[in-house]
Amino acid sequence: MLKKLHDSGLRAEHCYMAGMASVGLAFTSWLLSKRFERAGIERADRWGIFIGEWAPTFFAIGNGLQMYERK
Incomplete structure (x- = not known):
């Protein structure tokens, strides 16, 4: 899988940037949901957690690609 990602042009730096953006x-979605939705802090927390769960995946793929690129 890492070979296919690398061959398609994806690099470790791209995944790290995607993780940081996530x-x-x-944080932004949590803040905006908390401020502008009437559903309360619980919904804001769920939005923040949902999007925040993407970051470890991007960082893990970035680490895998970095190890692949060192070969």
Whole structure:
């Protein structure tokens, strides 16, 4: 799988940037949901957690690609 991702042009740096963007997006979505939705803090927390769960996946794929690129 890593070979296919690498061959398609995806690099470790791209995944790391996506992970950092996910962290920022999680915070932003939590803040905006908390401020503008009437559903309350529970819904804001769910949005933040949902998007925040993407970051570890991007970082893990980035680590795998980085190890692949060192070969």
